[in-house]
Amino acid sequence: MGLKQSTSKAAAKPREAAAPSGSQTLLRGLDVLEAAASGVIGLADLAARLELTRSTAHRLASVLVERRYLAFAPREGYTLGPKLLELGFSARQQMNIIRIAAPHLEALSVATEDTVHLGVQEGALALYLDKIPGRRRVEIGSRVGERQPLTTTGLGKALILDESEERWHELFMADLGARASENAFRIWLKRMRAYARDGHAFDLEENEDRIRCVSAPIREAGGRIAASISLSSAAQYMSDSRMEQLAKEVKATTAAISRELGWRGDPPRA
């Protein structure tokens, strides 16, 4: 079987947890899939990018084509196949938060004309589950399935509103790393306290330049924060007064979704 994988892999990337355990063929197959996610890619490029021989790349890709995970156009290359449409659709169906929230997000997007995101916490990151582009011609650089820091995004801040200040500190340091001064944390902490009190959060161009967000948490039965939504737009549309106004609308939306999830409690403080 393979020869140079042991050398190249051990030497090249000491990824997190470094799990060389397991199924090389499956891992390589997934690599092929993901290589095609970034756009059409020919066999030669594919093999080069993944450091596989043409034979191996071809064999793996052929299996994926046969199973409809990839589509192949003879002189063009490989693209993602219809099976991924299907599985993506099924994945959405399985996350009931997405199903339940969808109509509410849609309504909020129509009412405000801005981009709406839905997300949950996954590990120490915020995972984007859904995105409804606004009517304005502002591109928000986010992709469904992607993860972003918890402490520098509106979505993320709303997810950790209930955490202790110790935990906040941990997360802040983890996200900002070396760039985090104690002073920067104090400013951020002060804001977070206000957000926690008010039950909503803002993002003032911290994560992405010229983009401001308003966000709020969704609570499930029992009160735990299960998800959050954010409303994003270019700073020019996001005056302080409009953000305060939007906060009310966002909270009305999260309240409605929370109610569907069985949360009957009052919004935290009044």
Next chain:
Amino acid sequence: MGLKQSTSKAAAKPREAAAPSGSQTLLRGLDVLEAAASGVIGLADLAARLELTRSTAHRLASVLVERRYLAFAPREGYTLGPKLLELGFSARQQMNIIRIAAPHLEALSVATEDTVHLGVQEGALALYLDKIPGRRRVEIGSRVGERQPLTTTGLGKALILDESEERWHELFMADLGARASENAFRIWLKRMRAYARDGHAFDLEENEDRIRCVSAPIREAGGRIAASISLSSAAQYMSDSRMEQLAKEVKATTAAISRELGWRGDPPRA
């Protein structure tokens, strides 16, 4: 390595094309993925369903979890993971027909309150690319990524409107198989001629009971049929007169999309 795969696979399912070539591990990995698509599934069930040992099922599933293709809840089981949301999203982006058509489909759905489908031809089948559920509480049994016959669905008929009558005959026989009488074909042919003349097609409960559809083709630059859309609802909402009315709306929608694809020609006959 494996022992019984050669016996069980050869004996069990002589699938189409019967390709024992290639990558067992990758194929099994994909099997695991698809097993989780139908709902949460525990390791034991997973192993049983795929006729794998617990070890193997566990190893494959663990790789998929690590890569975020599956999510795992300790006492619950495996579900589809966020990576599939991401790849599904990317797959949509890569099919520009979906991107271009989406707002038009949305508008049509809002205007009619019925379910809108977008599809293309893939081999001898119609592939569903997008689905926008209508406001009515009617469940249309279709899934994005799935394939349906060309000759018995509204979407499919619109896709083959330009084909020769010989080709129609071939496809009809292929879809209906033994159940197809020459007489049934003659009736169908007569309708198809009318559909081809009018530039739209109907589905009168042929594919799914109590469901009627109105459909029309989308043409790309050069006039070739690149896709089609259909509007589906329960038969009770689909009187003959309303279907004629809807045909106009559907054709207006496909015309708009075709124009965006560069088709400047007249609608076929006037």
Next chain:
DNA sequence: TTGCAGAATTTCATATTATGGGATAAAATT
């Protein structure tokens, strides 16, 4: 608390299956 049963994970010797070099064929480009 203790014990138990089922689930989850790990280990390891074995040989089946993936591998990659190269050969072949088929298009495109010159």
Next chain:
DNA sequence: AATTTTATCCCATAATATGAAATTCTGCAA
């Protein structure tokens, strides 16, 4: 026609996936 690029296939080799069994976890009952 000659050449380059791309696609597919073949096959000896041994690296990798495999499954039986052992071990660790976890929740629940007694």
